[in-house]
Amino acid sequence: EAYGNRSRAYAKKGEFDKAFADCNEAIRLNPKLALAYWERGSIYGEWGKLEKAIADCTEAIRLNADFADAYYNRGLIYRKKGDFSKAIADYSEAIRLNPKHSKTYLNRGAAYGQKGEYDKEIDDYTEAIRLQPSFTEAYFNRGCAYQSKGERDKAIADFNKAIEIDPN
Numbered sequence: 001e002a003y004g005n006r007s008r009a010y011a012k013k014g015e016f017d018k019a020f021a022d023c024n025e026a027i028r029l030n031p032k033l034a035l036a037y038w039e040r041g042s043i044y045g046e047w048g049k050l051e052k053a054i055a056d057c058t059e060a061i062r063l064n065a066d067f068a069d070a071y072y073n074r075g076l077i078y079r080k081k082g083d084f085s086k087a088i089a090d091y092s093e094a095i096r097l098n099p100k101h102s103k104t105y106l107n108r109g110a111a112y113g114q115k116g117e118y119d120k121e122i123d124d125y126t127e128a129i130r131l132q133p134s135f136t137e138a139y140f141n142r143g144c145a146y147q148s149k150g151e152r153d154k155a156i157a158d159f160n161k162a163i164e165i166d167p168n
Helices: 002-013 016-029 034-047 050-063 068-081 084-097 102-114 118-131 136-149 152-165
Strands: none
Touching: 002 016, 002 034, 016 034, 034 050, 034 068, 050 068, 068 084, 068 102, 084 102, 102 118, 102 136, 118 136, 136 152
């Protein structure tokens, strides 16, 4: 577990080679450590090795079916691949396991938007805002969704709120 924890610290510093090496060592020492597969999957995702990222996140989920972050990460990867239905399914499972993670709603909303399902997209951004009232990106994205639906006044209101929260 120490290798897995150190791996996350290296990854947060942007030292992905060291983080990757620690993940591999953690998996070698304990092949049932879901956290190490999840972390390595995240690194693969950063590197653009999407199939390997999906495989590692899937293994993390196999080892720990209640691992919300693994579903979330796999959803991010499916979205990068353009497989929005699988992304939505994984985000939905992550939300079931951790309904208070605003970024999951934000990303599921984006996937719905990429499928042209604007009402569901708006609902998810609204929930992200409810959970995190100063979530600039959620206001901005919801404004874009309203604009896609032709609801200009609502779009302007959300863009104004995003600017109010973060003028930059």
